[in-house]
Amino acid sequence: MKNLFDALILGIVEGLTEFLPISSTGHLILAGELLDFKSPSRDVFYIAIQTGAMLAVVWEYRARFFRIDLQLWRNLIVAFMPAAIIGLLVGGLIKTYLFKPVPVALAFIIGGLIILWVDRGERTARVESTQAMTALDALKVGFAQCFALIPGTSRSGATIIGGMLFGLSRKAATEFSFFLAVPTLIAAGAYDSWRNRGLFFVEQAGMWTVGLVFSFVSAFLVIRWLIQYVATHDFRWFAWYRIAFGVVVLLTAYYGWVDWTVD
Numbered sequence: 001m002k003n004l005f006d007a008l009i010l011g012i013v014e015g016l017t018e019f020l021p022i023s024s025t026g027h028l029i030l031a032g033e034l035l036d037f038k039s040p041s042r043d044v045f046y047i048a049i050q051t052g053a054m055l056a057v058v059w060e061y062r063a064r065f066f067r068i069d070l071q072l073w074r075n076l077i078v079a080f081m082p083a084a085i086i087g088l089l090v091g092g093l094i095k096t097y098l099f100k101p102v103p104v105a106l107a108f109i110i111g112g113l114i115i116l117w118v119d120r121g122e123r124t125a126r127v128e129s130t131q132a133m134t135a136l137d138a139l140k141v142g143f144a145q146c147f148a149l150i151p152g153t154s155r156s157g158a159t160i161i162g163g164m165l166f167g168l169s170r171k172a173a174t175e176f177s178f179f180l181a182v183p184t185l186i187a188a189g190a191y192d193s194w195r196n197r198g199l200f201f202v203e204q205a206g207m208w209t210v211g212l213v214f215s216f217v218s219a220f221l222v223i224r225w226l227i228q229y230v231a232t233h234d235f236r237w238f239a240w241y242r243i244a245f246g247v248v249v250l251l252t253a254y255y256g257w258v259d260w261t262v263d
Helices: 002-017 024-035 044-046 049-060 070-097 101-119 136-150 155-165 170-195 200-229 236-254
Strands: none
Touching: 002 024, 002 044, 002 049, 002 200, 024 044, 024 236, 044 049, 044 170, 044 200, 049 170, 049 200, 070 136, 070 170, 070 200, 101 236, 136 155, 136 170, 155 170, 170 200
16 A cells, blocks of 8 residues: 555656656655655656656647647657667766766756746747747757756756747747657656566556556646746746755755665
């Protein structure tokens, strides 16, 4: 029962944080430590429940995903490739050397400062909607997503703020970040699931199902809320939250309350 409860809480945390510019991985690590979540397949579980969040995007935007929208799929392929290639080349090194308290905390804090710099005042957007994006726009966002390989950066934060920096409106950057999550999370989940296939146990099926379901539900609610939020608000509150969370990472690591490394 404890594992099911932990999976429920962690699924909610994943869904709530995956599409906000605040790093879902950092929040999952903190929540897992607070819950004393010690499953042998913990790290794979964290990757797998992202599938629930990804399915929430597919469901919310099913009209665009399931009709022949060649422009959207072209842009997603173009935007996906930079992080996929760089991730395969240096992913192991990043995990070895950067998934430590100080780099993670610095990524939170620097990311917050970048958000404050980029999302200041009114901006004149060159691209108002995802339908108006060119392949070059998508490629620029794809390179921005590469920064999310650094632990603590946030995939959604990198793509949304990167998109805005390259001329996308706040809404267009946010929606494209949702769309780009689909191939990115599918690839990451498939790769890690195959590499760690020995950690999947039939008796844990209930735990995984609960995590996926609650990740889907909470992500679905966040997606709908965030699109309405960005119509009239900026991301500055998220920036200050990131900075505060970075301080939390440093303090909890210094006093040994949270292990911020990944096995």
